[in-house]
Amino acid sequence: MNGRVVEFEGVTKRFGRVVALDDLSVVIDGKVNGLIGPNGAGKTTFLNVVLGLTRPNCGRVNVLGLDVSRELSKVKQRIGVLPEDPGFPGSFSGEQFLVRVARLRGFLNPHDRASEVLGVVGLGEAGDKSIRTYSSGMYQRLGLAQAILGEPELIILDEPAANLDPMGRMDVLRIIDSYSKNRGIRFLLSTHILYDVEQVCDWVGVMHSGKVQAFGSVNELVSKYSQRTFSIAVSDLKAFSVALSESGLAESWDVKNDRILASFGGEVDVYGELVNLAGKIGAKIIEVRPLWGSLDEVFRRVLNSD
């Protein structure tokens, strides 16, 4: 499934003097999209605006090609949501709750559908228990169940791995991956856990101060924002090290295990310059391998550059 998931155009949202979204324009068009950012960056406000829970002061918001301000009911029919810190009715059993949700979503056999999604999230045996007796992990799984229940085109997850143990987190990532690849469902998730984003997201936006400061695929962000470090294998290690040092190409370099580990600035054409340098001293480049940085590094750099 192609097309834009979410499109913001000049969206501003103020809460009194606090500017939560600052003239924000961004297009999100990946299959699994992740929003990361520090507390107060505007991620939850962003999602609330997408869901029509919060109305922007100005700007235009489209979700799956629909204008949120005018076609909210159509948007809601096509999305599933796990909000942050959701309040599910404690007096219901898990299954009763999901049956009600299935009815709201127009399923003809709500009981069957409720049982099915309970099984998917690993709550099959706890379906008849009262929600108020659920542990925080079970509660979060129930939230995931009600989000996927409607077989939506887009699932929005706000901190989906919150309160989950490592196995629970892996299950959530597995479900996201499976639903994305097998059913073509698209995801937009907001999280603090960068590892999860690296694992499943093909589009990442880094939010800070009400703006999406950087976005793209994980590889694009890493190559743009993290230090560009390469592992270089060369036929004449000693001569090449001296030449590299004298050329001033690398910002820093070191020799480890018969390889040169060198970091370059963003403007340097690494491969071309290294081949030229090797040619000048009569050496031969055996291998140049990029050592990618992590999303943590991107996150730090984007925030520091602001």
Next chain:
Amino acid sequence: MAWELQESWAFPILELILAVTIIQVLPFFMLSRGDADIISSVSMPFWKSMAFVFAISAAVISGRSYGESIEKRKMVVLLEYPVSRFQVFISKFLANLLSMLCVFGSALLVEGILAWMFEPTVTWSFYQVWFADYSIAPAIWGFMFVSMFLVVFFASSLMSFLALATKRFGLSVLIFLVYIFGLEYWTETLSNKVPEAYLSLVQGPIGIVNYLSQEYFRVMGLGKANLGTAWPLFLTAFSYLLVGGIVLLCASMVLMRRMDLD
């Protein structure tokens, strides 16, 4: 609405019914059975004892439904499904209204059964209605129910508005109680006559019952019930609907047009 009703009945409704019944049988009957005016002797003690129970119940049930729902992020969950804000608002309101009418209706039933079972000298609120002249007792019972509905409607509307405007359960209950008790104090100390007692939970329902009874007496040819001037009594009854309706409209506008849920 089924969702809301299930949530409402998870509330300790049975305990509330018992509390209402206990309050009713407490011996603070204001008028004796020997009063010449059977209608006043029925409606006055009932409302003297029940008005605040209604007020507090309306505050708790409606405040919980809206204010607590926002605080505990149940409203957020509801609004993410394909339902409009208006649907959520009206479903909650109707479910609250129905729950309250069930609670108070149950209390009336319990009281009636107790009155039938025990010695009729016990001074219970509905004693007179139960044993009143067969020709007017059902009518008075009906008038009482109508006035109860109007008061519950008004109290529920007001509380819904306060809960949505403040987004806080505790704060909205506090404002509601200050308003209700302040108004009762004012109507009790400065004036206890209609039309000054519009929207009073004690004075208002008495006016409604009196007005309906007066009309009933006139239409049925039972003679003239000397209960006051018809127009102010009508205004008293109408004020609950009018003001309650306006407040309800304001409450729906707060949720549909102005409220950001975060």
